[in-house]
Amino acid sequence: MNRLFIQAIALLALALAALPARAVLQIDITQGSDGTLPIAVVPFGGGAPEDIAQIIGADLARSGQFNTLAPTAMPEQPVDPQQVNFGAWRAAKRDYVVVGRVRPDAAGFALEFYLLDAVKGTQVTAMSVSASRAELRMGAHRVADIIYEAILGVKGAFATRIAYITESGVAPYRTYSLEVADSDGFNPQSILESREPIMSPSWSPDGRKLAYVSFETRRSAIYVQDLFTGRRERVSSFPSINGSPSWAPTGDRLAVTLSKDGNPEIYVLNLATRQVNRLTVSSAIDTEATWLPDGSGVVFTSDRGGRPQTYQVGIDGGTPRRLTFDGGYNARPSVSADGRYLATIQSCGGGFCVSVLDMKTGASQAVSKGPQDEAPSFAPNGAMLLYAASEGGRSVLKVASVQGRANTRLSFGQGKVRDPAWGPSRQ
Amino acid sequence: MLAVMAAPVCAAQPEWRSWGTGETSAPRPVEGAIPAPTPTQTIMNEVMQRQQQLQLEMREIRDLVERQGYEIEMLKKANKDSYADTDRRLRALEQPSATGGVAPQIPGAAPADMPAAPSAQEAQAPAQVPPADAVGEQAAYDEAFGLLKAGKYDLAIKAFDAFVRTYPASPSAPNAQYWSGEARYVQGDLKGAMSQFELVVKGAPAHPKVPDALLKIGYVFYDQKNYAKARETLNKVKDQFPGSQAANLAEQRIKRMQQEGV
Numbered sequence: 001m002n003r004l005f006i007q008a009i010a011l012l013a014l015a016l017a018a019l020p021a022r023a024v025l026q027i028d029i030t031q032g033s034d035g036t037l038p039i040a041v042v043p044f045g046g047g048a049p050e051d052i053a054q055i056i057g058a059d060l061a062r063s064g065q066f067n068t069l070a071p072t073a074m075p076e077q078p079v080d081p082q083q084v085n086f087g088a089w090r091a092a093k094r095d096y097v098v099v100g101r102v103r104p105d106a107a108g109f110a111l112e113f114y115l116l117d118a119v120k121g122t123q124v125t126a127m128s129v130s131a132s133r134a135e136l137r138m139g140a141h142r143v144a145d146i147i148y149e150a151i152l153g154v155k156g157a158f159a160t161r162i163a164y165i166t167e168s169g170v171a172p173y174r175t176y177s178l179e180v181a182d183s184d185g186f187n188p189q190s191i192l193e194s195r196e197p198i199m200s201p202s203w204s205p206d207g208r209k210l211a212y213v214s215f216e217t218r219r220s221a222i223y224v225q226d227l228f229t230g231r232r233e234r235v236s237s238f239p240s241i242n243g244s245p246s247w248a249p250t251g252d253r254l255a256v257t258l259s260k261d262g263n264p265e266i267y268v269l270n271l272a273t274r275q276v277n278r279l280t281v282s283s284a285i286d287t288e289a290t291w292l293p294d295g296s297g298v299v300f301t302s303d304r305g306g307r308p309q310t311y312q313v314g315i316d317g318g319t320p321r322r323l324t325f326d327g328g329y330n331a332r333p334s335v336s337a338d339g340r341y342l343a344t345i346q347s348c349g350g351g352f353c354v355s356v357l358d359m360k361t362g363a364s365q366a367v368s369k370g371p372q373d374e375a376p377s378f379a380p381n382g383a384m385l386l387y388a389a390s391e392g393g394r395s396v397l398k399v400a401s402v403q404g405r406a407n408t409r410l411s412f413g414q415g416k417v418r419d420p421a422w423g424p425s426r427q
Numbered sequence: 428m429l430a431v432m433a434a435p436v437c438a439a440q441p442e443w444r445s446w447g448t449g450e451t452s453a454p455r456p457v458e459g460a461i462p463a464p465t466p467t468q469t470i471m472n473e474v475m476q477r478q479q480q481l482q483l484e485m486r487e488i489r490d491l492v493e494r495q496g497y498e499i500e501m502l503k504k505a506n507k508d509s510y511a512d513t514d515r516r517l518r519a520l521e522q523p524s525a526t527g528g529v530a531p532q533i534p535g536a537a538p539a540d541m542p543a544a545p546s547a548q549e550a551q552a553p554a555q556v557p558p559a560d561a562v563g564e565q566a567a568y569d570e571a572f573g574l575l576k577a578g579k580y581d582l583a584i585k586a587f588d589a590f591v592r593t594y595p596a597s598p599s600a601p602n603a604q605y606w607s608g609e610a611r612y613v614q615g616d617l618k619g620a621m622s623q624f625e626l627v628v629k630g631a632p633a634h635p636k637v638p639d640a641l642l643k644i645g646y647v648f649y650d651q652k653n654y655a656k657a658r659e660t661l662n663k664v665k666d667q668f669p670g671s672q673a674a675n676l677a678e679q680r681i682k683r684m685q686q687e688g689v
Contacts, residue, residue, distance in 0.1 A: 283482060305490035306483075322493045362501070 036405065037151065040069040040094045044111070045079030045101035049133065052102060052111060052140045058184060059144035059158040062408045063384060064401025069094065081114040081123060089118040096124070098147060108132040111139050115147050125150045137186055157379035158183055161423040162386055163191075163201040163210055164397060168415030178212060180227065183379070183422070185397065185410030191227065202247045202254070203423045210421075211235070211245040211254055222256060224271070236269055236276075245269075246290045246298065255279075255289035255298045266300050268315065279317050286311075288332055293339045299323065301331040310344055324357060326364050332375050336382035341402065343367075343376040343385055354387050356402055367400045368407065374418060378402075380425040388418045514576075520635075521572060521602055564594050571603065580610040601631040605640050612643065621647045638664060638673035645677060654689045 041057040053071075060066040071077065075088040079101050089097050100113030107130040115124040127146055131139025138159055145156030160183045169175050176198045181188040192198060196215035203210060204224075211224045222236035222245050236242045238260040246255040254269045258276065266289045267276040280286040284304035291298050297314040304311075308331040311320035324330035329347035336343075339359075346355035346364075351371025357364040372390040379386070385400045391409070395416040399408045464472070571586035587607035591600050608623030620643070627640035641664045648657035657680075664677040 284486065304486060305493055306486040307490070309493075322497070325494060325497050 036065055036067040037096065038069070038094045039066045039096040039098065039147075039151075040074055040089065040092070041098040042074060042077050042079075042100075043071055044099075044113075046103055048102040048109060048136065050136050050140065052100070052136075052143070053098070055137055055140035055184070056098065056144045056147065059141060059156075060148065062184070062399050062401075062406065063148065063156075064403060064406030065148070065152060065383070081116060081126070084116060086116075086118050086121040094118050096147075096151065100143075105130055109136055109139065111143055113143055113147075115150055137182055137184075141182065141184070154383065155381045155425065157381040157384060157422075157425065160380060160425055161207070162377075162397075162420055163203065163423065164388070164417055164420040165198050165201065166415050166417050167197075178210070180210075180423075191225065192232075200244050200419055201421045202245050203421055204247050205249055205251045205424055207424045207426065209247075211247055213243055213245065222254070222269075224254075235271060235274065238276075244288050248291050249293055249295045255291060255300075257287040257289065266298060266313070279313050279315070280320065281317075290333050290335055292335055293337050299333040299335055299342065301333065310342065323359070324364075326357070327355065330355070334376050334378050334385070336378045336402075337380055338382055341378070341382060343378060345374060345376065354385060354400060356385070367402060368398065373398075375420060377420055377422045379422050384422075386420045386422045388420055518572075521568075521599070564590075564597055564599070567593065568597075568599050568603065572606065575606055575610055580614050583607075584610045601627045601634040601636050601640075604630070605636045605643075608640070608643060612647065617647050617650055638668040638671050641667075642673040642677055645680065649680065649684070652689075654684060658684065 039057075039060060041053040041060070043054075044052045057068040061068050069092065073092070075092050076083075076085060078084050078099050081099055084097060084099060086097075095118055097116045097118050098113055099116070100111065103110045103112060109132075110128050110130050112126075112128040114126045116122070117124050125146065127143075129139045129142050129146075131142075141158035141160075144158040148154070148156035148158070161180055162183055162185070163178065163180050166177045166179055167174060168177070172195070174195065176194050176196065177190045178192040178198050178201060179188045179190055191210065192212075192214070194214060194216050196218060197213075198215070199213040201210045201212040208228060209224055209226050211222060213220055214223055215221075217237075219237070220242045221234050222242045223232050224235050225232035235254070236245075236256055236258070238258050241257060241259040241264055243257040243264070244255075248254065248268075252271055254271065256267050256269050256276075257264050258267050259265070261278070263283065264285045264287050265281065266279045266286050268279060269276050279289075279298065280300070280302070282302060282304045284302055286300055286302045286304070289298040289300040292312070295315070297312055299310055299312050300320075301308050302311050302320070303309075305322070308329055309322055310324045310330050310333045311322050313320040323333075323342060324344060324346075327346040327348065329352070330344040332345045334343040335341070342357040342359055344355055344357070345352050346366070348355070348366055348370055351373075353366050353370035353373045354368040354376045355364050355366050367385060368387060368389065374388040376385045376387040378384075383402055385402060387398055387400065389396055389398050389409075395418070397410040397417055397420050399410065400406070567586070567590050571583055571590055574580075574583035574586055584607050587603040587610070590597075590603045591607070594600060597603075604623050604626045608620045608627070611617075611623060612620035624640040624644045624647070627634065627636050628644065631637065641660060645657050645660035645664060648654070648660055661677040661681050664671075665674045665681075668674050
């Protein structure tokens with residue numbers, strides 16, 4: 001196996017500042033939205049190597065809950081809250097205004113900001129967030145989280161990270177890479193590179209580790225890798241398929257797909273004992289398990305009814321209950337953290353798009369347009385979905401708001417990008 | 428989309444077919460042709476094919492069963508919702524609003540015909556219920572109606588009868604009589620039911636419950652095998668209240684009687 005080369009890169013201190021920013025460069029709102037809150041994030045005063053206000057504004061716009069104002073359209077660009085002319089902002093039809101500055105501090109930078117209610121002429125909140133140079137963008141995401149929560153009363157999910165697989169080059173020099181980036185696609189870093197396919201990353205609930213499938217031995221096996229130390233471990237290498245790992249909310253188990261007993265079935269792998277417990281029994285293919293947030297069971301895809309649909313089964317096995325009935329095809333389930341919404345890839349208009357089922361009311365809604373959307377993954381706050389899509393032959397990641405109001409593209413330079421997984425909130 | 432599914436899980440079996448018969452020239456093996464299968468192979472392949480066929484059919488049936496289960500679940504839910512809705516609307520109907528949403532009854536319109544003396548006497552009394560009592564009246568009616576819905580027919584009959592005695596002039600009194608009749612009817616007390624329905628029809632001829640009461644009188648006659656009277660009464664429902672639900676039901680019962688030859 002000398003053709004194979006594997007490079008495990010330690011993600012020390014979140015981001016190595018020296019690492020060149022790779023593919024991601026461009027973020028476009030591809031679909032506007034109605035009924036959003038008008039806000040303006042005024043360019044921050046002080047000196048910073050990143051445009052803090054732009055990062056915050058892009059976060060808020062991507063959520064589908066806000067519409068922002070370009071600096072050129074702003075009536076004024078104050079830095080201190082005392083300088084703000086609320087009348088001017090009301091005339092610019094803004095409900096909220098954010099002003100602030102970046103100051104140097106012991107950690108590197110302090111992002112000091114004021115969220116103001118332009119309608120009432122009052123201050124909603126004011127805070128200071130410290131960040132090192134390497135964490136500066138993450139610091140701005142944290143400010144966006146605070147603003148999001150102060151206005152909507154729901155936690156933000158911007159100061160989070162995402163994992164995904166890229167594929168570049170042509171065989172036999174094709175390279176697969178497991179990457180981790182900020183939730184807006186910036187600061188991508190390769191965690192693992194291989195000439196053989198890597199698939200299905202899944203975050204540990206503490207956000208420290210990733211489980212994934214690698215074919216580096218020319219056979220599928222499941223690995224667990226610590227993002228901070230780079231230490232990796234092969235946890236499942238049964239004969240035949242080892243696939244689709246999903247980390248349990250308790251952190252001590254993985255749901256996996258194994259075909260060691262004949263055809264693909266769902267098993268629960270205990271990470272400490274390495275023992276597996278079979279959950280499904282069917283002559284059909286059962287795969288793509290994802291945990292219910294309370295850990296009581298998993299949702300998975302099965303073609304036991306002829307075509308792929310999603311089912312739920314308890315942690316002790318039993319008869320699976322079918323969850324999806326709309327559309328002839330429902331696969332790749334992702335469950336929101338509150339357990340209420342189920343996102344799937346559903347057949348739509350001759351292609352495949354992301355659909356969200358409200359499991360309480362039974363209503364389902366397409367939140368993407370297709371035609372080749374894949375692998376939806378809920379943000380930890382359940383308000384956004386990350387998925388892979390193909391656009392004009394290009395492979396991209398996209399973020400959709402769950403209400404279907406906004407759709408933002410995280411562009412990648414070249415190659416293919418797939419299997420995105422949205423990481424947990426910082427503990 | 429199903430990454431794992433992309434892997435060939437079960438490679439399709441090659442299909443073995445015997446060559447066509449009825450050829451003019453004697454068939455001769457082609458060079459490099461696939462050798463003819465042995466009988467055992469043929470049987471094996473047939474078994475495999477059948478098994479795959481069965482599996483396919485089983486999945487189709489599973490899909491159907493799952494969908495039907497889901498539909499039943501949805502229907503149950505819709506049924507429950509619709510029951511709640513009907514119940515709500517029924518209650519609205521059963522509670523004539525103070526503003527006079529229901530046609531006012533004419534107290535003592537036909538007192539001479541009233542078979543039940545006590546209520547007739549009370550009905551003739553000036554019907555001025557003090558407003559303070561309206562609350563108690565409504566509560567008493569609700570309680571009786573609640574008993575009926577709960578299937579406690581004996582208690583419901585008592586409660587409705589008590590309601591009529593206490594509030595003879597209430598616009599809900601004919602409703603109470605009607606439901607008292609219904610409760611008796613359910614219990615098989617045909618005579619008791621008949622007298623309650625007659626109280627409604629004769630005591631408050633303009634009351635909105637009259638078509639239903641008359642229909643039920645027709646039903647009682649039918650149950651008593653008094654088919655002539657039944658037909659006469661049901662026709663009366665049809666003629667007097669055309670287009671009503673009661674007329675519709677009367678029509679259905681008349682047809683049924685024709686089919687039954689009675």
